[in-house]
Amino acid sequence: MAELVIRDLNKTYMKQKERIHAVKSLNLTARDGEFIAFLGPSGCGKSTTLRMIAGLEDITSGEIEIGGTVVNRLHPSKRNVGLAFENYALYPPLTVYDNIAFNLRAKKTPEEEIKREVGKIAELLHITSLLDMKPAALSGGQKQRVNIARAIVRKPGILLLDEPLSHLDGKMRQSMRTELKRLHTEIKSTSIIVTHDQSEAMALADRIAIINEGVLQQFGTPLEVYNHPVNEFVAGFIGEPPMNLFTVHAFTAKTGKKMFRIEDSLLEFEVPAAYREKVRDSQPYRFGIRPADIHIVGGSDPHTISTKVTIFESLGEECRVHIRVGETLLSLVTGEDVHYRTGDPIHLLFREDRIHLFDPSNGNRIQ
Amino acid sequence: MLNLIAGILVPEEGVITMNGNVVNSLEPEDRNVAMVFENYALYPHLTVFENIASPLRSPKYRQPEGKIREEVERVAKILRIDWLLQRLPSELSNGQRQRVSLGRALVRNPEVFLMDEPLTHLDAKLRHQMRAEFKEMQANLNTTTIYVTHDYLEALSLADRIAVLNQGRIEQIGTPDEIYYRPATEFVAEAFGEPEINILTAGLVNKDGWMYLNLLGDSDHFAVPGRVRQALEEHGADTVRAGFRPKDIKYSFTGDPSMLRASVYSFEPLGAKAILTVQADGQLIRLIAAADLDVKPDQPIYLKFNVEEAIFFDSGTGRFIARAGEKGVRSVG
Structure with a gap:
């Protein structure tokens, strides 16, 4: 568990000889144990921000601090973050158990402890009966559960979720959303979810950061952004049917x-x-x-x-x-x-x- | 199925008739059906006018220029795109493009419209608006329309009748009210409504002259209304499946003896309302709650199930047995 502080964060890059300013002077703090959503239309800079937190993308200027340490120059594996992306990226030849255990083995955790931890996480995510199966035999929802299990088994200070539900069909998406919300109340890890789906952000997050064209528009609880949108963009983006x-x-x-x-x-x-x-x-x-x-x-x-x-x-x-x-x-x-x-x-x-x-x-x- | 009607696929057995004529052996262009697809398939280099006019310029249906102009303008007016006729598709919004592709189907005056997920491409916000616009246009057209969709809201909103398909079979054909209130199977019940209906296994218990449901480890709180009781007795099974729509379960934090104790599992606010998931007897149940409700995980909560609105299914086949309320019974006249 850890607090996340983003200070004056900027990201620019060149695309077809044009300078793109993808993230513009972003400031926000996620309190320890809080569930935060980065919400916005595609191309708004939300995923880029998440990737900068994870260390998969260079920071142009500004600072990212996790648990009191500035991580700008730290390797992703040293940042104390767990990642679950939209595409599951499970290792196909490994069983579900071995997929979840992979990162613990890399850290030379004793097998007995691995067994205990994987068992606990599997129960939390309702995948105990799948532990001996290979990823190819799983449904989309099951794969995403394994993916999330793999991210949280390391007990990361911050859990980063990039559109984890977008690949799932309607019903599965809704039940996974409920499970994700429940999971957060049980593991209480500081979590950031990136999504373009306002109902997902509303349902899951303690606070929502609404981003448009690289600029943070509003950062507030679901009720705040719904009842008191600071501008027309937020007003039109939040709510279904729309305002x-x-x-x-x-x-x-x-x-x-x-x-x-x-x-x-x-x-x-x-x-x-x-x-x-x-x-x-x-x-x-x-x-x-x-x-x-x-x-x-x-x-x-x-x-x-x-x-x-x-x-x-x-x-x-x-x-x-x-x-x-x-x-x-x-x-x-x-x-x-x-x-x-x-x-x-x-x-x-x-x-x-x-x-x-x-x-x-x-x-x-x-x- | 849509492709079979259009003539793109050929049936192995069975017949398709239009106005009493078997069309099985007719080529697609001879069937007088017009198709609208999910992707609009407009000619990018032609103006809106030329796109809509294109079916009237085909060798088979060629019309004089004056007639073409008249038709295109008539259709464009219905679709409220008459001010866009000189634009290219690239200058249009997605909603406008969809209207142009509809216009192209309309201009032929087909006997049957076939629409394949025409709104699926649009984002959620635009879909809400386009669905209503679609309904507005449909009211002015009066042409037999078959509309394929996976979105239950589109089906309920637009259709006079809905055919619910599952693995190549029709589960039920009925009006939107029949489908929603008297679903033929558990599959149909689960396909309509969000959050999804709660369908629970229930034992039937006779006590003091009343019939009760034994539900969620409790047999005191669910007296079966008389009308349903008769149907359940005739059905004969001692276990059934009972479906409760989320809005038909009320909650309270100060329990009274008429309520069932449960605990809060998760709370998902959605703006105007929230989905509250609770746990009772190891099962999850979804309810609708106010968005500003203040709840803690695992907090005790008390439920009142409205058995009057429950829908009963056979526990083996999942087929409809009965529903107490009158909703969805087709009215005569």
């Missing part, structure tokens, strides 16, 4: 009330109290509301919008209503019991305390 994001224009109605009108539509609603002093007439704003934060209400008032159902979906656990607004759809999630049809009139209320407003010039949240 509705629209351009709105502020104006003062004849009644004297401050109103928003949704662009490309006639939909208007009163500016929420919290923002009334902050918005200026005829200015555009980016307005965000999550599908679960829109309520269908019985009647109309200045806070609601009145419109018609474009599409209704009944999806078993929940229903979704979609309303066409210009080129996009406004979507909301409802309980299962009320069914709507295309063309049904409907009044919508945006939950005032769940509204997000962003500055269109830089995407930053308006507080």
Whole structure:
């Protein structure tokens, strides 16, 4: 177990005679025992950062400290990290037992201790019955368990997981996610997972570092990044179904009330109290509301919008209503019991305390 | 199966009919079906207009230019890509490309649409939006459509009826409600819904004139509703499989005698809700919880199973026996 500190980390490299700045002045600290996710679209620099921590990639500038020691110049094997990658890279001729034992044998651990440790880890990962099998006989999920077992048997200070679930199919991915979360509560090793899947990051991590174009956007708990995204990128990236994001224009109605009108539509609603002093007439704003934060209400008032159902979906656990607004759809999630049809009139209320407003010039949240 | 309908593969046995005519020996181009694939297969050097027009320029279906223009514009309007007609595929988003490939299928006025995973390529966020858009278009088309997907949400959302296939056989054909609420087999039940349904082995116990389920080492908490009881008695087995959707299991941290004791296994917040996995009698059970719930691993938790919503299966064959609730019973008229 160890704390991880990343200080002013940068990575640049040349690609086709062009300098790529893959990681830009990254600063973050993973506390001892914490589960951290690096989350972002492909090419955002999250894997590069993980590889710099592991020692598989040179550091251009900045420092990485593991358990109080700066590891910039240490060989990967001396960094006290355990690695599990997306592709399993198990040794095909060796049994599962020997695969897990491999690193312990390399460290000249006594066979008796190896047996004890492998047995313990195998139980933790539910692979005891597979120990005598060769990798070729295993399913994808089983291989990934062996892969993770091999990484944690060395009791690393930091466990590094690079998209460990991406190769697995839907059901197996979900049950492995549950197991991974449980595993962390049992081994309590500081863990970093790299993923492009926001639900994986939300489900697993104590804190999520959301990265875009090499820049850390926000670092917070799943509830923080979901409820208080610092900018439009985070708002749009976190959450499924995704947050509705629209351009709105502020104006003062004849009644004297401050109103928003949704662009490309006639939909208007009163500016929420919290923002009334902050918005200026005829200015555009980016307005965000999550599908679960829109309520269908019985009647109309200045806070609601009145419109018609474009599409209704009944999806078993929940229903979704979609309303066409210009080129996009406004979507909301409802309980299962009320069914709507295309063309049904409907009044919508945006939950005032769940509204997000962003500055269109830089995407930053308006507080 | 889609390839058999399209005529790309030839059946060894059996017949395929369209409008009452056997099409087994017809060439694909003579079947008047239009296919849309996962990869859009657009001509990169042709504009959107020319891509959509291409089937109307083939020797077989050649149309006069005026007619072509009219058709392409009609289809482009339905798909809301009429403002993109002069662009090249490389200038489009994935969602727009998919619409162009749909447009190319539409323009022929086919009798049957065959769609092979048309949304699979899109990322999760776009898929949610495109699925709804697809449904909007479908409502305007009124053409028989066969849609292949591995995504149960697409099937529930888009289809009038769903055929669930497993290893080359049809497990069930039914409306989305029938499939979700009255699945023909455990396979179907597990294929629809996320998190997955909890299917547990249950003994049937008669006590004080009531029938109870012996579930998770407990036989006091699961009285079987009357309607299901009759079906289970007729079925005759003393062990069945009982399926509970995650949302049909409620939890509490202050137990009362009507609840079953379990312990927290793991907690996965997902924004608007969370998946709470608990352990009881050595088995894992998935529930839906609030995302801001504060739980510790191994903490005691008490469960209440809504037996009214349970789905019962034969413990040997996995086939549907009964469900108490009326949901998914096809309404007449």
